[in-house]
Amino acid sequence: MGLGILEDKHLEHVPGTSIFSDDPNAAAQAAYEGIDLSLLKHGTGKNAHVVLVPQPSDDPNDPLNWPQWKKHMVFFVLVYGTVICGALGPLVSADIVGLAVEFNVSIQAMSRALGSALVAALAVATVIWTAISIKIGKRPVFLISTIIMMVGSVMSAYSKNYNTLLGSRIIQGAGQSVLEFLVGASINDIYFTHERGIPVAAWNLALLNGINITPPIAGQVIQHLGWRWTFKIFAIANAILFVLQFFCMPETTFLRSEPELLGGSGNSKENQDTSSFEKHGDSKLESSQPVYRRKTYSQDLAIWNGIYPTQASFLKLLWRPIESIASPIVLWAGLIYGVAITWLVLLATSVSQIFSAPPYNFDSGQVGLTYMGPFIGAALAALISGPLTDFLARYLSARNKGTFEPEFRLPLVIFYAIFGSMAFFGWGISANVQDPWIGPVIFFALANFGITLGASGSIAYVVDAHRRSAEIAMGGVILFKNIFSVIITLFINDWLVARGVLSAFCTVGGVILFTTLLTIPMYIYGKRARSWIHRSMKLDNDE
Incomplete structure (x- = not known):
């Protein structure tokens, strides 16, 4: 037993367990166990001593072989x-009360249109887009989804009745889902493992602060131009995104085979059918090493690159994110990450109702400005989560005689348990007694701080525990989160009205404490759970 983690009785080497090392080649040693690392490709310049993970092919069109400026250009578009x-989610959350009055519906009905419908569409679309992106690549999926989201935004801007607004949010959710799950996979396509630290941190920060910085800006737009202009501006932003995706983001999906990489030359038959090299000369030359030609810029702009061969059928690909929810680790992460993000939706819904009513009487612009606290809280948490996670891994691995277990990521959830529960209890009490506005805003910031740290720990654990099926596992976590969000947002406002702010948010604080306490058995039995997942679920079968 290592630091309270129960040993597995079935596998000698449980996936995820590894020897911890500050050596930059520790990842390569784990990925290419039993292979002489000197035979593998290394980085260049100051990274000449680093073994590249994953190993790139010899084809200059392999995204891993792209020049750094091209990788960074794609990453900028992704961010x-x-x-x-x-x-998109909180785009008009600062004026939910005004929208309900204008469309002559209840606040709960407006919440369903702005939140529940969006998330429901996102949940269903995530499963479908995942399978489609594996079969036809990421580029066409990004482009099509951006057009869909832009069309939905234009519909919202010119909606004349509630049903049109509801339908437009469903369309927006179908488009938005791609930007939620496919960006991480694209980062993995273009960057080596040793290059991913800063891009992943920047990506997480962009997502969190995209959520938190929108209400202050949108609040000012609503106050001076009206809520319809928020959707018009958002549609313009989508048009800019489409142009950037079309001209600056080539296809990043690329098939490469292990025999080719470890052998140093040659291609498998599968790669011969799908890569972009051409052979020239006589039969003698053709039987030796292939000659590759770099694609031209116009060839890079091709939207259609054919259908990628996979061992799994399309229906199987559709089923995998749903199947992954049966993983104990994915289920646990869904409860931590998914429930936490849903509570942010609850907070965002209540902010407008509380601050637009007496004694605050905030207008939409002032309501939007209350999100500056959460913006700062999430930014601080995002900045310290990486170093804190690395410190915990290093410290606990040293205590465990140099062996790293993915469960060493879980202590980060303690911060979520403390700050998250404190924030929701505090928000409920402060809003109930109608403290000066600074009180609820501080608790709003604390909630984002704790949730960001908890989400970072849970996601890091899922990735480490499902090393070879991380994208499928994360798809399951996001799917679980979206399903839970749909259920909660369907009755959030009625619940707030019926139970009151104090009771509702104290209940949330209690739920946070309960779900985070599940981290204790997850820590103790996590290694056995990883063994069971590998033996029974086989999520890491090659596609």
Whole structure:
């Protein structure tokens, strides 16, 4: 037993467990166990001593072989799209009360249109887009989804009745889902493992602050131009995103085979059918090493690159994110990450109702400004989560005689348990006694601080525990989060009205304490859970 983690009785080497090392080649040692690392490709310049993970092919069109400026250009577009993704949910949350009055519906009905419908569409679309992106690549999926989101935004801007607004949010959710789940996979496509630290941190920060910085800006737009202009501006932002995606973001999906990479030359038959090299000369040359030609810029702009071969059928690909929810680790992460993000939706819904009513009587612009606290809280948490996670891994691995267990990521959830529960209890009490506005805003910031740290720990654990099926596992976590969000947002406002702010948010604080306490058995039995997942679920089967 290592630091309270129960050993597995079935596997000698449980996936995820590894020897911890500050050596930059520790990842390569784990990925290419039993292989002489000197035979593998290394980085260049100051990274000449680093073994590249994953190993790139010899094809210059392999995204891993792209020049750094091209990788960074693609990453900039991905980050811009992530901000767009985060902004869509709370786009008009500062004026939910005014919208309900204008469309002559209850606040609960308006919440369903702005929140529940969006998230429900996002949940269903995530499963469908995941399978489609594996079969036809990421580029066409990004482009089509951006057009869909833009069309939905234009519909919202010119909606004349409640049903049109509801339908437009469903369309927006179908488009938004791609920017929520496919960006991380694209980052993995273009960057080596040793290059991903800053891009992943920047991506997470872009998503969180896309959510938190939108209400202050949108609040000012609503106050001076009206709520319809928020959707018009958002549609323009989508048009800019489409142009950037079309001209600056080539296809990042690329098939490469292990025999080719470890052998140093040659291609498998599968790669011969799908890569972009051409052979020239006589039969003698053709039987030796292939000659690759770099794609031209116009060839990079191709939207259709064919259908990628996979061992799994399309229906199987559709089922995998749903199947992954049966993983104990995915289920636990869904309860931590999914429930936490849903509570942010609850907070955002209540902010407008509380601050637009007496004694605050805030207008939409002032309501939007209350989100500056959460913006700062989330930013601080995002900045310290990476170093804190690395410190915990290093410290606990040293205590465990140099062996790293993914469960060493879980202590980060303690901060969520403390700050999250404190924030929701405090928000409920402060809003109930109608403290000066600074009181509820501080608790709003604390909630975002704690939730960001808890989400970072849970996501890091899922990725470490499902090393070879991280994208499928994360798809399951996001799916669980969206399903839970749909259920909660369907009755959030009625619940607030019926139970009152104090009772509702104290209940949330209690739920946070309960779900975070589940981290204790997850820590103790996590290694056995990883063994069971590997033996029974086989999520890491090659596609």
